[in-house]
Amino acid sequence: MPLFTEQNEWRFWDQSLSAKNKSALESFAADDLLCELVGSGASIPTIRTWVHDETVVLGIQDHRLPHIDEANQLLKERGFTPIVRNSGGLAVVLDAGVLNISVVVSEEESAIDIPEGYEMMLELVRNLFPEAEIDAYEIVGSYCPGSYDLSIGGRKFAGISQRRIRKGIAVQVYLCVEGSGSERAELIRDFYETGLQNEETKFSYPTIKPETMASLSELLEKEITVAEVVIDLYNLLDNPQLKPLQPEEAERYGYYLERVVERNAKMLRAT
Template sequence: MDHIYSSADIATALPELQWLEAPLANAQEDVLFPLAWEELACRQVGKGAAPILHVWRHPAALVIGHRDRRLLNAPQAMERARNSGMSVCVRPSGGAAVMLDRGVLNLSLILPNPQRAISLHEDFRLMAGLVADALAPWSDEAQTGEIVGSFCPGDYDVSVGGRKFCGIAQRRQAKAYIITAFVMIEGHGAERAQAVQQFYREAAGDTPAGSQQPDYPQVNPATMGSLAELAGVPSVEAYTASLRRVVESQAAILPADSLLVQPEELAKQMAALRERYDLQV
């Protein structure tokens, strides 16, 4: 495990940015909505719009990765989740299945890349630094490194005491890109992990004798925790306010551009993402 790099370098990486904090979605809202918005906003950043930090939540959603969608019974498992009242989608960024609810905060840094020279590790460290610095009022024990047995595992899992509370992924476009993170703040990490574990059990199905076991994360609920459990963070609102203070201490916050994405474009983008990632294997 590695100690977190401070986000103090954000002033160099992001001298100014737009802070866009979306209101909590209602349960009927398609979780693909914020992801489609980010796809379109990323194009605008690639054309010269200011970088964006998008902060959002959904009360009941399952967001899975490309490889998850290829599992034998993934469509049936996704439909079962929908029938239980969750919004379900396949996300365009990397990573694997994540369970979202009102206690999980989603962060997306949308950054320009005019030279098409992305430094993956530095960018992941920047996001991890933001997440950890926002946690500083309650704990300085955040570390990075893959937590084996967690859902959506990766080299830049962020954890406290060996239990993961945050995962980071990336989505690239031609002239801009998005670094995304989920941060479990309220509730119980193990319960979310059990729900992801159940999805994989259903999606993988029975492996015929002699065939190769499907490739998907083997989730151990004991590896996941929320910041309420791990560090005593009282609420999503308290953590978000701390994150805002961290960003304001390092970068100039610009007013959010309400005209950045047009509604008619958003509807088309949602349909395109659904067709490309959800309906096709």
């Protein structure tokens, strides 16, 4: 019972251009805000698209690597800014060729379990790329592996996460649309090798095999752009309401932004 096709009315907030040179922390704050608004009924269900320049979003376990300072320095030397996310998972790469989509729905009237949220996003991505045979299972050797890794022919191009606040659920997917998936994986491989330096740890970090990852452009053997996918997503919806952040929502957004910025600073200091 997918939720994506069942929902007829959508708010659409496109930040695929406007967020590029901003911190990805702003996007996590935006999704937290939308969870509150949608969960309380102050906003209809919302789809938000977002793109950020070179950033590596770390999970909570990543910042516990024994040599995390050196690993973060490696990212900075490669031109990437490390931040710590406020949802589950491990390190992922953001850049101009990676499109992130957040689908925010409410469970105020009926509960939505975690697998149902994942299935909703899987349905959306399959609708975006009907010509592809998209599978959902863990791709061993990819970065941020999980049971809902999205792949074509055994090579991963996307991963899904969820964030739940005040009856609102943000289901987030990163789509590697342009560029080289294996080059992004090489960066994360080097990050873990630098962060571990062959030390034993209680947590089992993934062993990255770059060949397990690719972009949609590579997998579908045609040039696909982030801008095209955003347009295709908009056209999938039935006359969505184009509605970015509203003045009356700015104060609550400021609250969530301050919270994620402080949390990120605390996490990075803890290393």
